Amino acid sequence: MRLAWTLLGLVLLSGCQGLRLQPLMGVNTRLSTPGDDRSPSMARQGVVWIAPGPAGQHQVRWFDLASGMGGPLPGLNRPDAQPISVSVDAKGSRIALVRSLDGRTELLLYNRNLASVRPLMLVPAGVPARVALSADGQQLAVQVSRGGRWEVEVMRVP
């Protein structure tokens, strides 16, 4: 009888603990940087995030889980820009970015295969904050400030 109660207690306790996450040990040590890392977004085989750069400014980074290495993002990071929010599609080919540059906050779409940056316009005008791409890379949701209120809108990005 006592054994049954003990077993029941253990089962209940394990249920309370929930799902125990398993750290990707080899990867996490490579992602670790001195300074604050923010705004993670997972692709199928990689992750983008905002990390401290070598000169103290922040920059967007891409880490490929298949190769276990970081990858370049030519043309995306600028020393005079401050990234705010970043999101990637499942293939890791499209990256949406909100950044502050010259006192303005802008919304961009970056194509990693072409190394091209495309600005996305908000109509009516607003100040973007957080951005999220759908995994297929065809839709983009963005949090926008307009008239002192936060709104969410979704746009197609063909």
Added chain:
Amino acid sequence: MRRALLLVLLLLAGCSQRYSAPGLGDQEDPALSGNGRLLVSVVDRGGRRSLRLVERSTGRELPLPGLRQGQPHRSPSLSWTGRYLAFIRQRGTRPEAVLLDRLSGRLQPLALPNDRLPERLSLAPDGQQLAVQVLRRGQLDLELFRLPGLEPDLPAGAPLP
């Protein structure tokens, strides 16, 4: 010239959709399912910041069982079909990462190693991995985790792993 510019602006405006509803305050922190069918965001409902899940084609709000408590909710993230929804809720004075399986209705806390507090989450499209911005010893770090024992959430027609 001005008319052409106006036309372009109108066409661009037609390309985006907004998701406000009566009685809702600020809407923040959006996330989409794999093909954008579902939109989740954090909305202010009379001072309580709660998750709101919307089917975009109809604008219908979908039920999220078991999520009436733990406000403020933060940083929602959806898997490909929207079966899994990861987010951060408040448990007493501490933030807690949780995962809702919308198929079974099961809500599970995601146990991080001891000295870490979750700040932001991103679920992999298949629901098998989670990226977490954690606060640890006063610093924000990025850490990746595997979610053991979860059935993969794949797009329709995708080969099984």
